[in-house]
Amino acid sequence: MTVPGKAYTLCGLVSLLGIVRVELILVRHGLPLRVEQEQGRADPALSESGIREARQVGEWLARERIDAIYTSPMRRAVETAAPLAQRRAMQPVTRDDLAEYDRAASHYIPMEQLKAEDYPAWKAFVDGGYGDDFDIEVFRGRVAAGMEAIIDAERGKRVAVFCHGGVINVWASTVLGMPPRLFIDVRYASISRFLCASTGERNVKSLNETQHLIAPEPQARES
Secondary structure (H helix, E strand, O other), X not given: OEEOOEEOOHHHHHHHOOOOEEEEEEEEOOOEOOEEOOOOOOOOOEOHHHHHHHHHHHHHHOOOOOOEEEEOOOHHXXXXXXXXXXXXXXXXXXXXXXXXXXXXXXXXXXXXXXXHHOHHHHHHHHOOOOOOOOOHHHHHHHHHHHHHHHHHHOOOOEEEEEEOHHHHHHHHHHHOOOOOOOOOOXXXXXXXXXXXXXXXXXXXXXXXXXXXXXXXOHHHOOO
């Protein structure tokens, strides 16, 4: 935009118009341990690989301006948020509406392992066979309400949100105006960014950033 005698950058124009932006930095948790049990909720801790991924994403985001940290109450998200929170001496805010759709399940099998061990089951799931007890519209509504609450509470800030692959998928589909579905293969400890304006616009800045994830040396790989 050009005004006689003045030139405005996009950021300057946004400020001039009184538009306040929030940048949501959504981080999927690191790789958890596999859990299979008869009853009770599976809430696995991070595996050795997941701990390394949490450290790497924490080191990466510590280079940026982060004004607030939010996390799902599930253990794998809380543990992934910890390195960044420690580096910044910040206390993460826990929000129940950031929990994954399978929070009540008695098992947790990483999707990569499910694909390798039971391809038909994995294929049915990614094609939308989520099961009769999973209402993806209800899940999307819960996640979207949580994200909007964060946006309202953190106006003008950059916020790291540690959550889950399903959460990132349904929020991305909401922002893109798509029907809710799990359409992105969200990598463990990946970063996805969303720009959210006070005027209601929601935009995708990036999806599935993984440049911060450095593979271990061969001798350090898990067997």
